[in-house]
Amino acid sequence: xxxxxxxxxxxxxxxEVARLANVSPSTVSLxxxxxxxxxxxxxxxxxxxxxxxxxxxxxxxxxxASSRSNVIGVLVPTITNSFFSETLETLERHLRSAGYQLLIxxxxxxxxxxxxxxxxxxxxNPAGLVVTGFLHSRSTLSLLARTRTxxxxxxxxxxxxxxxxxxxxxxxxxxxIAEHMLTSGRRRTAFVSTNxxxxxRARDRYAGFRDSVEAAGGTVELCExxxxxxxxxxxxxxxxxxxxxxxxxxxxxxxxxxALGVLFECQRQNIDIPGRLALAGFGNxxxxxxxxxxxxxxxxxxxxxxxHVARLLLASLEDELAEDEKxxxxxxxxxxxxxx
Amino acid sequence: xxxxxxxxxxxxxxxEVARLANVSPSTVSLxxxxxxxxxxxxxxxxxxxxxxxxxxxxxxxxxxASSRSNVIGVLVPTITNSFFSETLETLERHLRSAGYQLLIxxxxxxxxxxxxxxxxxxxxNPAGLVVTGFLHSRSTLSLLARTRTxxxxxxxxxxxxxxxxxxxxxxxxxxxIAEHMLTSGRRRTAFVSTNxxxxxRARDRYAGFRDSVEAAGGTVELCExxxxxxxxxxxxxxxxxxxxxxxxxxxxxxxxxxALGVLFECQRQNIDIPGRLALAGFGNxxxxxxxxxxxxxxxxxxxxxxxHVARLLLASLEDELAEDEKxxxxxxxxxxxxxx
DNA sequence: CGCCTGAATCGTAGCGCTACGATTTTAAGC
DNA sequence: GCTTAAAATCGTAGCGCTACGATTCAGGCG
Numbered sequence: 001x002x003x004x005x006x007x008x009x010x011x012x013x014x015x016e017v018a019r020l021a022n023v024s025p026s027t028v029s030l031x032x033x034x035x036x037x038x039x040x041x042x043x044x045x046x047x048x049x050x051x052x053x054x055x056x057x058x059x060x061x062x063x064x065a066s067s068r069s070n071v072i073g074v075l076v077p078t079i080t081n082s083f084f085s086e087t088l089e090t091l092e093r094h095l096r097s098a099g100y101q102l103l104i105x106x107x108x109x110x111x112x113x114x115x116x117x118x119x120x121x122x123x124x125n126p127a128g129l130v131v132t133g134f135l136h137s138r139s140t141l142s143l144l145a146r147t148r149t150x151x152x153x154x155x156x157x158x159x160x161x162x163x164x165x166x167x168x169x170x171x172x173x174x175x176x177i178a179e180h181m182l183t184s185g186r187r188r189t190a191f192v193s194t195n196x197x198x199x200x201r202a203r204d205r206y207a208g209f210r211d212s213v214e215a216a217g218g219t220v221e222l223c224e225x226x227x228x229x230x231x232x233x234x235x236x237x238x239x240x241x242x243x244x245x246x247x248x249x250x251x252x253x254x255x256x257x258x259a260l261g262v263l264f265e266c267q268r269q270n271i272d273i274p275g276r277l278a279l280a281g282f283g284n285x286x287x288x289x290x291x292x293x294x295x296x297x298x299x300x301x302x303x304x305x306x307x308h309v310a311r312l313l314l315a316s317l318e319d320e321l322a323e324d325e326k327x328x329x330x331x332x333x334x335x336x337x338x339x340x
Numbered sequence: 341x342x343x344x345x346x347x348x349x350x351x352x353x354x355x356e357v358a359r360l361a362n363v364s365p366s367t368v369s370l371x372x373x374x375x376x377x378x379x380x381x382x383x384x385x386x387x388x389x390x391x392x393x394x395x396x397x398x399x400x401x402x403x404x405a406s407s408r409s410n411v412i413g414v415l416v417p418t419i420t421n422s423f424f425s426e427t428l429e430t431l432e433r434h435l436r437s438a439g440y441q442l443l444i445x446x447x448x449x450x451x452x453x454x455x456x457x458x459x460x461x462x463x464x465n466p467a468g469l470v471v472t473g474f475l476h477s478r479s480t481l482s483l484l485a486r487t488r489t490x491x492x493x494x495x496x497x498x499x500x501x502x503x504x505x506x507x508x509x510x511x512x513x514x515x516x517i518a519e520h521m522l523t524s525g526r527r528r529t530a531f532v533s534t535n536x537x538x539x540x541r542a543r544d545r546y547a548g549f550r551d552s553v554e555a556a557g558g559t560v561e562l563c564e565x566x567x568x569x570x571x572x573x574x575x576x577x578x579x580x581x582x583x584x585x586x587x588x589x590x591x592x593x594x595x596x597x598x599a600l601g602v603l604f605e606c607q608r609q610n611i612d613i614p615g616r617l618a619l620a621g622f623g624n625x626x627x628x629x630x631x632x633x634x635x636x637x638x639x640x641x642x643x644x645x646x647x648h649v650a651r652l653l654l655a656s657l658e659d660e661l662a663e664d665e666k667x668x669x670x671x672x673x674x675x676x677x678x679x680x
Numbered sequence: 681c682g683c684c685t686g687a688a689t690c691g692t693a694g695c696g697c698t699a700c701g702a703t704t705t706t707a708a709g710c
Numbered sequence: 711g712c713t714t715a716a717a718a719t720c721g722t723a724g725c726g727c728t729a730c731g732a733t734t735c736a737g738g739c740g
Contacts (some may be wrong), residue, residue: 011465013726029728039688054486059463060409061726063400064695068728080425082663101460106432120441123399125351146394148526235630239708260627267607267632287600291576292607299372353696364720369698379718401696404725409699 012055032057063125072100072128072313073121077109077199082301083283084132087154090306091130091283098314100127109198118143128152128313134159136170137198145297150316152309156201157329164316164326166308170201174208176334177252178216179278180296184340186250186278187218190241192262193254194236196224202254205282209252221245225258234261239269242277249277251340256281256288256297263291263339278340284333294337301330352395352482372397405467412440412468412653413461417449418540423623423642424472427494427571431470438654440467449538453475456469458483468492468653474499475540490656492649495542497669506648510541513638514548516674517592517616517620518556520636523566525678526590526618527558530581532574532602533594534566545622549592561585565598574601579609582617589617590680596621596628596637603631603679618680624673634677641670 018025023042031038031046038046049055063069072095076084092102103124105117115137121129122143129149133156136144144151144162151163158169181189191206193199210220222239225233238261242248253259259281266273273279273293281288284299308328315321358365363382371378371386378386389395403409412435416424416504432442443464445457455477461469469489473496476484484491484502491503498509520527531546550560563581565573578601581589586624593599599621608611613619613633621628626641648668655661 011726025727026692026729027688027692029717030689033728037688042688052651054483056459056463058404058465058726060400060465061695062399062728064404064697065726065728067695069400078429079419080422080429082420083424085420085425089418089446101443103441106429119396123396125398125400143394257627261630264627264630264632286605287597290601290604292604351696355696365697366699366717366720366722373698377718382718400694401725402698404727405696405698407725668720 010162012053014055014057017046017049017053019056020053021045029078032327036106067125069125069127070100070123071103071121071126072130073103073105073118073124073126074130075105075107075114075117076132077107077138079104079106082285083300084155086302087306089310090303091310092306094307094310095313098310107132109195111135111140111339115140115143122147122149127317130154130309132156133200134161148315149218154305154309156204157327161327164309164312164321164328166312166328166330167302168330168332169208170204171208171211173300173332174205174210174252174284175212175288176208176298176332177205177282178212180210180334180336181250181252181278181280181340182213182216183217184250184274184278186340187213188245188247189213189214189218189250189252190221190223190245190248191252191254192223192225192237192241192258194225194258196222196254199254204235221248234258235265235268238265241269242269250279251277252280254282256283256285259295259297259339260287260291263295267292280340288335289337289340293339296337296340297335299333299335301332304330319332346620352393354395354397354461355381357386357389357393357395360393361385364647384677386448409465409467410440411461411464411466412470413443413445413458413464413466414470415445415447415454415457415461415611417447419444419446420626421642424495426642426651427646430643431650432646434647434650435653435658438650447472449535451475451480455480455483462487462489467657470494470649470653472496473540474498474501476568490653492653494645494649496544497667501667504652504661506645506652506668506670508640508670508672509548510544511548511551513622513640513672514545514550514553514592516548516672517545517622518549518552520676521590521592521618521620521680522553522556522676526680527553527556528585529553529590529592530561530563530585530588531592531594532563532565532577532581532598534565534598536562536594545594548608555598557602561588574598575605575608578602578605582609582611591617591619593619593621596623596625596635599635599637599679600627603635607632613679620680624675627673629677631679636677636680639673639675641672644670659673665666 014028015025018028028046031043035043079085102119107114118140126149130152132154134153153161153165155167157165157167179230191209193202196202213220223237225237251262259279262279269279281295281297284297288295288297354368355365358368367378367382368386371383375383418424443461447454457481466489470492472494474493491507493501495507497505497507531549533542536542553560563577565577591602599619602619611617621635621637624637628635628637
């Protein structure tokens with residue numbers, strides 16, 4: 001909380017607008033909320049008073065009085081990741097145009113931090129809540145069970161969920177990549193991942209990949225990149241991997257940035273892609289189409305997620321949604337280019 | 341605003357906690373705000389009542405009553421850009437640990453959208469406001485002049501500013517790159533930029549670059565990339581540029597993603613970097629150290645900006661800052677690698 | 681011309697909390 | 711045991727707005 005008190009900072013109230021416009025405060029309030037219910041004449045008086053005074057409504061007072069808010073809380077593991085930030089951007093655009101304000105929180109892939117953030121967001125009496133994935137702490141779950149605000153779990157699919165779900169199956173992504181590699185005749189593979197311990201969804205993609213490869217009699221070597229180094233540490237890791245496992249003929253990466261690191265290492269070592277080694281990413285980031293060679297990857301519906309989350313949220317705020325409208329698998333697209 | 345009314349969603353109030361704990365509501369409030377001012381015995385009664393009821397304070401009611409809020413508004417051009425999102429992440433971390441809640445807005449490089457967002461944030465009676473850069477609409481300026489909340493303008497430096505300023509000079513960045521290229525003997529240059537029309541800071545970097553190059557008797561060809569295509573359209577543009585201006589021996593890019601696109605095009609055309617062409621980016625994104633060849637770029641103080649903005653904001657909330665503490669040029673570091 | 685109806689406007693009572701002065705409790709000192 | 715100051719607790723009066731029922735106003739009609 002602010003230490004320095006800033007009261008009396010001559011903020012204009014609705015009452016002052018009313019006085020200047022020669023109407024009652026209730027009329028001003030009504031004008032602001034449902035302009036077509038006041039006469040054109042009053043409307044005009046009120047608007048000009050507002051303009052003249054530079055009146056800004058006090059959201060907190062309004063929210064308290066109506067015990068309702070235009071806040072929607074959104075929790076992502078990190079906004080630093082273009083997957084989530086594009087979803088956020090789209091979500092923001094759609095929700096703002098419907099009059100809502102996003103409260104964004106970074107869970108840092110940590111369920112206890114998520115809990116803390118949810119507590120803080122819930123104290124705003126939000127109209128809706130959007131969280132990433134299905135993994136929540138026990139007390140988060142009970143916190144969420146008790147609240148009545150609509151909840152969307154996004155960026156994943158395949159589990160029951162708390163209320164609404166918009167996403168896709170990461171396990172299926174892994175399988176998709178695996179099948180494509182198998183088709184191109186590769187059986188000895190590796191999966192290189194950042195953030196493997198913390199990111200359930202990366203682990204799901206790995207699991208899907210491994211399941212498919214092993215079902216076809218192939219092998220999968222798992223390589224974890226430590227920390228946040230997306231493309232720098234990758235070089236060394238790739239070198240070690242290829243040295244200790246010279247039989248490997250395909251590498252799937254947990255995301256395109258990792259794949260970029262692998263790709264540059266291959267360029268350095270003159271390893272032919274896809275001749276000697278097949279390479280695939282995840283994310284279909286912008287650069288993937290211009291790498292040398294262009295990178296085969298998976299396009300997750302980043303912006304579509306945002307759009308549909310907004311749509312569902314808005315709909316559920318209007319009226320109760322049928323059960324079968326509450327779950328949306330947006331699927332995923334394999335973008336085949338030249339690296340596999 | 342929410343259409344469906346969710347009142348009566350049996351939310352627990354402070355009064356109910358008080359009743360269960362056998363104290364007055366004021367004591368509960370005091371306990372929550374300044375726990376050390378209630379006796380340990382009461383504290384314990386109250387806390388257990390809170391836990392038992394699952395009480396969550398109502399932020400709006402608190403904010404209204406104290407006419408003060410723990411909200412800090414932050415406006416960035418786009419959260420989709422790792423420059424800003426890393427600043428945001430750092431800012432969030434520091435500010436949250438001091439008890440503040442960020443309200444993030446996307447201006448989309450549009451001053452009128454910025455104005456709209458500022459209006460909306462101001463209606464929350466925020467404790468502070470952070471905006472990106474110096475470019476604001478006329479009415480934003482008057483809106484901001486009237487308010488008493490501390491304001492930080494970040495990610496730029498060199499203009500008077502409204503209140504506090506934390507950033508660095510983009511013009512200086514351009515000069516830095518130019519000087520390095522000139523030192524390596526290049527005089528015929530090009531500047532390739534995304535988002536040139538909308539992004540003042542990219543234009544400043546260009547201006548700095550051009551000023552230095554031209555002062556040394558060199559030439560600068562400006563290439564603008566349309567829209568959001570960071571690395572894909574870049575290939576074609578580079579090809580055209582190199583064809584129509586075969587004399588060009590150095591390319592500076594508005595950011596590392598653009599440089600990546602140029603680099604891949606050069607790989608395709610077998611253009612030797614830095615032999616035939618020098619290349620530099622901006623941002624020092626993670627991948628730049630592993631490209632082939634590693635990319636010379638500029639490291640902007642992304643996270644430091646967040647950290648110092650938080651520090652200044654917090655300090656100005658405690659007490660008045662001296663004038664000379666209000667402006668901070670964080671500078672910039674040229675990261676020399678192999679591409680120039 | 682009064683009556684009725686619907687539209688426009690208004691007044692009042694909170695929303696759940698905090699600020700702050702009033703009151704009660706505690707403990708120290710003699 | 712009494713006084714007194716300090717510490718702990720409490721009661722009241724809003725914060726600025728919205729909800730909603732009460733009131734006023736227009737106009738149309740018998």
